[in-house]
Amino acid sequence: MNLEKILAISGKPGLYVLQVQTRTGFVAESLVDGKKITVNLKSNVSLLSEISIYTYEGEKPLSEIMQKIADKENKQPAISHKEDNATLTSYFKEILPDYDEERVYPSDIKKVLNWYNMLQAKGLVVDTVPAVAVEEEAAVVADAAPAKKEKVEKE
Structure with a gap:
């Protein structure tokens, strides 16, 4: 499960999704009602991934x-x-x-x-693929890509 951009903000109910960072803080969208709020850097914010x-x-x-x-x-x-x-x-x-x-x-x-x-x-509970499996799959795809290119060039 990817919790990278999910936030808990002290003093605010519910969870939020990090939208964009600004000079003075960031904008977050509530998972409860979809409202966007601005949060300054002094707020106590926790990333669920941490x-x-x-x-x-x-x-x-x-x-x-x-x-x-x-x-x-x-x-x-x-x-x-x-x-x-x-x-x-x-x-x-x-x-x-x-x-x-x-x-x-x-x-x-x-x-x-x-x-x-x-x-x-909110439908955010999904299976996560272990990072090792993703790296192995990327290596297989990378190895397979040049072979396909060679076949095309030979034809």
Whole structure:
């Protein structure tokens, strides 16, 4: 799942898509209502691609957690972020069994599930192809392209 241009802006509800950068900040479009807002550089903004969840072995990128939720739910909506804390922690334990329960709070789990459901509602929950596979495919295409060109020249 590509979260490169998806933003969470402190003090603003929902998620935003980065549209264009300006001298004093940037313009973002709300995923909830489609309205565009200008955000100055002093605002506390988090790129979802830079967010990680604590585990006992280290940290897991949010994109991996979102992909696990998508796989579990078959790209359908996850449970509501408004469920009680016991239900949320139990669900998250299924998704990420080794998450650090002392450092990942129920409020964090609510945010992740809320964000996932917002992205899913907008059709942004898609399979991601591992970077290695993309590089291998590009190499195959690059190797095949000159061979085709030679055949054309010989004919």
